[in-house]
Amino acid sequence: MLALTDGVTAIAMTLLVLDVELPDGLDGAELRQALDEVQSQVGAFLLSAVVIALFWRAHHAAVRNADGIGLYAFWLHVAFLALVSLIPFPTHVLETYGDRFLGPGLYGAVIGAAALVLYGIDLHVSRSAGVNWRSVPLPAQAIVFLASVPIARISPIAAIYSWAASVPLSMLADRIAARRGERP
Secondary structure, three states: OHHHHHHHHHHHHHHHHHOOOOOOOOOHHHHHHHHHHHHHHHHHHHHHHHHHHHHHHHHHHHHOOOOOOOHHHHHHHHHHHHHHHHOHHHHHHHHHHOOOOHHHHHHHHHHHHHHHHHHHHHHHHHHHOOOOHHHOOOOHHHHHHHHHHHHHHHOHHHHHHHHHHHHHHHHHHHHHHHHHHHOO
16 A cells, blocks of 8 residues: 555656646746746645645554555545545645635645545554554644635635644644553
8 A cells, every 4th residue: 555655646746746837938027927927836836745745754654553454444545545646636726716715725625634534544553553542643734724624715815824733733733642642
């Protein structure tokens, strides 16, 4: 399953960069204008490239203790990989419609769902390996990105900025889970 995950994440990251386009034959003011316009594409590419890389890393960490892949785990992995392979689409929607509900709403829903499924994989593998399920960090990314969907209805920009909360909340969730895992 790791090799498939490696391939899917590599292809998803490659598809992201194909969306960054600059017209041919420009120079001077036209080139500067085109470069200004492509900044949102580059920003969305960088965001999604980091998100996919973090998903890849977290997936590898989650399954390192797996003894095998049963039917339930198989379908969790399929759902996770399907969501990861979908990321280039909401990335394009985000760069095109970032100022409307659809852009950050769809992006938050897909990233949040992928993070939630990855949390399910981590819980399943931990339980199967006899590891205390309380040592699995709560899915801060899933909570933040899914919560950003209704925020996007009110303010698409606020929804985008809310994603930054996933970093400190993930760090906090990791610390709490580490403490819980140490208790007998």
